[in-house]
């Protein structure tokens with residue numbers, strides 16, 4: 001699959017549920033209305049859809065959500081998808097999770113061939129954690145991260161930079177992660193979804209974060225890539241890696257290799273644009289994949305060049321859907 005700008009689409013992110021056991025302030029409103037279950041793709045349909053993308057050249061698949069590990073029977077989907085790892089059709093099957101359920105799933109995830117996961121963690125302070133996630137249990141997440149590491153899964157921590165909330169914590173997070181062998185990636189907030197509150201207050205450009213970190217640490221740019229938009233530095237003092245994802249201050253679209261599917265089978269061509277294609281209808285219309293493949297090809301042919309996120313006072317979110325719809 002090659003888009004109109006010559007970018008090869010080899011990475012698929014699939015949101016397996018819009019539900020979550022947290023209510024992070026920058027991601028969801030406290031009173032979210034979730035989709036009726038009948039609108040969701042079944043796990044068998046998700047498997048078929050992912051397999052169609054793998055047959056078309058996708059090499060890496062990331063499950064996300066909402067919280068992927070709260071989807072009922074999620075393990076059966078992972079066990080089934082692991083066949084593509086065994087045949088070599090898929091290079092990597094991975095997941096982005098809030099870590100709340102990891103302690104009970106870690107061994108099974110490792111057995112499915114999952115070698116790396118991203119865990120979202122914005123603070124190491126228990127009270128702050130509660131304030132940010134509203135419903136989260138910090139100790140459970142700590143247990144989950146430890147269990148994943150013990151199962152041999154490489155854990156990368158993702159931290160959203162939140163002005164006035166966790167901006168005094170990056171040094172501590174860096175040391176905590178690097179002592180435990182985790183990479184850390186800091187992410188700029190993106191204006192998605194109508195949350196309770198004003199995003200202008202939360203937005204913290206990573207250029208500023210980097211400047212501040214450089215007063216403490218020696219950062220050296222390195223060419224390390226994980227296939228995502230993060231740009232990495234090595235920190236001399238800890239020997240660990242730190243990634244920056246900067247959708248707002250630096251446009252990373254020119255190297256975009258990915259598309260996203262929601263739990264209702266909607267294909268989004270860009271995280272920061274509304275254009276999408278319905279894959280559920282062609283998926284359900286017949287047992288063969290002919291119509292589905294045509295719908296995918298047609299959609300890829302209109303993948304946009306890039307996003308145009310803007311954060312400003314009195315502005316509606318650039319993209320009305322919530323991050324939990326497409327899973328980041």
Ligand code: SAM
Nearest residue numbers: 027065066067096097098120189190323327328
């Ligand atoms: N529940 C899982 C988790 O939290 O990792 C997976 C889904 S969550 C939507 C994926 C990632 O998106 C998380 O790292 C989260 O912090 C991030 N995220 C959510 N809303 C965001 C926003 N408005 N701007 C930037 N990142 C956001």
Ligand code: SF4
Nearest residue numbers: 020022024027066098
């Ligand atoms: Fe849930 Fe992840 Fe959104 Fe937090 S960021 S509310 S954990 S989906």
